[in-house]
Amino acid sequence: MESIKTYDSINHPMKHIYFISLMMKTIQQNTKTMRQVKFIILLILLFGATSSYTLAEASPFTPPTGEFDTPLDSIRLSDPAILADKKTQMYYMTGTGGMMWRSKDLRLWDGPYRVTEFDKDSWMGPRPMIWAAELHLIDGKYYYFATFTNREVKIGTYRGNVIERHACQVLQADNPMGPYRAFGDATYLPADRPTLDGTFWRDTDGKPYMVFCGEWLQNWNGTIEKIELKSDFSGTIGSPKVLFRASDSPWSREKDEEGNVTWNKVTDGPWLFRTATGRLGMLWTSWVFGDYTQGVAYSESGTLDGPWMQEPEPITPPNYGHSMLFQRFDGQWMMSVHSHAKDSRGRTVRTPHLFEVDLSGDKIVVKTQ
Secondary structure, three states: OOOOOOHHHHOOOOHHHHHHHHHHHHHOOOOOOOOHHHHHHHHHHHHOOOOEEEEHHOOOOOOOOOOOEEEEEOOOOOOOOOEEEEOOOEEEEEEOOOEEEOOOOOOOOEEEEEEEEEOOOOOOOOOOEEEEEEEEEEEEEEEEEEEEEEEEEEEEOOEEEEEEEEEEEEEEEEOOOOOOOEOOOOOOOOOEEEEEEEEEEEOOOOEEEEEEEEEEOOOHHHHHHHHEEOOOOOOOEEEEEEEEEHHHHOOOOEOOOOOEOOOOOHHHEEEEEEEOOOOEEEOOOOOOOEEEEEEEEEEEEOOOOOOEEEEEEOOOOOOOOEEEEEEEOOOEEEEEEEEEEEEEOOOOEEEEEOOOOEOOOOOOEEEEE
């Protein structure tokens, strides 16, 4: 997707022509009629002299092509998260990389599109790396929870690893296709900690929370934590609280520096859900030696504070992980994950995959057949 530019930001005597050519290109891509081209040119000329007017207002973003011709299994994407938007009757998928795909039926997709904008003076910089982006529609606004990395800033060296600054932040938009922009506090989480994979949950106290991972790189034992969000999601309140640690897992495995088999130090991709019986569960991912693997924990108190009891076995086949849940428009609950596979050159390929799930009982059941 083309970057969205403020009209006044173009310092060129022919900036009217810039916008006209851009819109003509867009319309040509969408195979619209010349009548529509003339109409959009007229709009640009009418509003071009207004200093605060932006291309985003004339056309909220460079319009998608509408070519729903890309099969899901041909998309290369880590950490896929899908929003089923009833208002537009469209599924929106994002993930690591921060690009957006959309679909009418979950089979064929249109995209990818760039949907974020950044302030070059923020801690994230003008072009941060984006990991594990996910969308949440809350009270009519669309929120973009993601991990942003500024590779120019280092927060420390631990066990020989230089850690670039990366942290969870929330962006906001009025439209599911963006543009998503920062809108609140400069930071949501401590600047001296690597944090990732933030997600949203409203607990039984009615308060909104971000649930996220404290990356293992600093302490060699990853965590899953919570922090309260402000009521308008523009920042956080108080300090993070640890919910559980990687070492609590009964199913993850790795070999330590002495070659002994032990729990894996990674915590990835928390996602909260409730079963039909009201039980609070959390999906999360780690490793079983070389296999990316997903488990589930349940809260004994029914709140984020737990205590969290880990199920003894993974709930998906090996090399499926970093999941989230959504409901199809027909009501069926779905799990979105990515799979790990090796191509002919031995490179890891990550592809979105969907499982049907059953939440009607006391535990989540993943239908892998």
